[in-house]
Amino acid sequence: MDPAQLALDPDELRRLDECAKEPIRTPGSIQAHGTLLGIDRTGLIAVASENASDWLGHLVAELGNTELEYAVRSGQAIDPVRITWQGEACDAIVHHRDAITIVEIEPLPESGEYARTAVVGAIMRTSQMSSEDELRAAVVAEIREITGFDRVMMYHFHDDGHGEVVAEARAEELPPYLGLHFPSSDIPPQARALYISKIGRTIASTEAPGIPLVALADDPLTIDLSDAELRTVSPYHLQFMRNMGQASSFSLSIVESGRLVGMITCADRGERRLPVLLRRALEVLAGQIALQLASMRQISRLQHMVDVRARRAELLAPLYASDDIHAALLGGTATVLDLVPADGVLVRIAGTSRMAGETPALGPILQVLERVGSTPFVSECLLTERPDLAELIPGVAGLLVVPLAESGDVLVFFRGELAREISWLGDPGGTNRPDELSPRTSFAAWKRTVRDRSAPWGTVVEEAAELGHELEVALQRRAEAQLAELAMRDALTGLYNRRYLVERLATRGPVGEAGKAMLFVDLDDFKSVNDAHGHDAGDAVILEVANRLIESSREQDVVVRLGGDEFVVLLDGVIGEDVEAIADRLVQSIAVPIVTSRAVLSVTASCGVVVAEPGSPRVGLLEAADAAMYRAKHAGRNRVSL
16 A cells, blocks of 8 residues: 555544544543552642542642652652652652642562663663664664563654654564554554653553542543653553554654654563663663764755755856757756656756656647646656646656746656555555454555655755756856857957957956967958948958958967957967967968959958067057057058067
């Protein structure tokens, strides 16, 4: 049976509803192995268990026990208080509830009084564990060794409420329960709420009848025993234990940030009871285990988060310089599928869709997106949760849709079915119960294969949303960078423009050690080309000159169109004769006839050269190069001048 389906099963919901009606906090009775007294603010015993009813109406001072009287009156009792009750050594546990001081009296068990000293060693040993599985296995082994119970199990509660046995230490002749799952109704919500406020819970006998409470005035059924050690147990739960062959149990809660995340349960085929001090020591151990497990999970989450962020940065960094966003996301060394584990993905950006991995056809995907709308969507079982979508994209069990800010842009991740076998602690259905509200009668492992579900998305949902957000930011910054780049480019040739050159000269420091040169190129009598052949021909000449300047320059040089027929070439790392040779090559390349659609045109250029020595300022370079260019024109054009 699928745990998710069990959580919605009508019979399971009825069992939970029926459990919620049980007055487990106010049962009006206590377990048979102890005695309870309820003392009002005047010191009068106003409530008592039936086995101490003869003390009703007496003052606590009349009990003749000074330690207990002090504990009741001061509220500063050591837990427990060692007293003598009816001639027998007992532990008294004192706590306050509403207007009553509750005193619970437990006879000392025959053994185990000093077993609590072994808990110190268990705490020290378990504190050295380095993984959750290792810690869980060590804890149940330690607790079984200390307590002597037949079986000690640790449970983990899944998000849907059902539980799983994640560690076990047991007598060899008992059947194994490790790895088995159980329904939420085994430990219903109201019981879990009690387990959060009270860490330890003893059930000394599943057969002994409870002892009723009697009271002078109040209805015993209204007395809150939530914090009581002796509070009786739900008849449903007692029958459940008997069906499991358990005569007694002791449980410890694993509480993390006010949430019950698991439990440790000790169970025995005979009646076994632990002394109070040992129980308290084990509660301390349970608190440590809760902290350790929480720390381990937190460390694991942080490590995973750091890894995901690093891989996300690696994926998105190339976007800023890439002309093909889809290729950067889907075809690089890192892809979106490395960040969001899935069988396939669709990336739709700027209206263009591209897919990778195993995906349905584009048409059905687009139909799915129309139905999902512009909101995030996640499912691990489309067939159950959205059968209309499952019909459109058969073979897809898990779907994760991450809309992006730009309308229509989206990331869609697909997962196929992950068939897995779930082993239950007995058939959780009605066939294993005398009636739908009764406990299960058999707890033999009951296996079923879960179909039509993908692997759980888990934290991937949040990580995919973060990827979507950072992708939006990257695309926005890329667009802004492209706009800024366009502002630095000449519209006709695509070369850098005057604005770029001015900002570069203004924002850079002195010329570096390699030196720098600037070539100022101006076409000779270009106006005659426009006048004779028209501006289209003139644009064609400008484009061809731009191409020739690029081809005749070195890869590290920068060619700039200042405007009209003026160009500048920036050269790094050349001085002296090398600069003149490059300038001559540029002028000669321009002089080669240019073939246009209408005519063959001959154009020449004058080039001014200025060389900046290392450490010299950049200010004035453009003016100096411009002046040198005019000297070339005055000298006869089609030449280079320094």
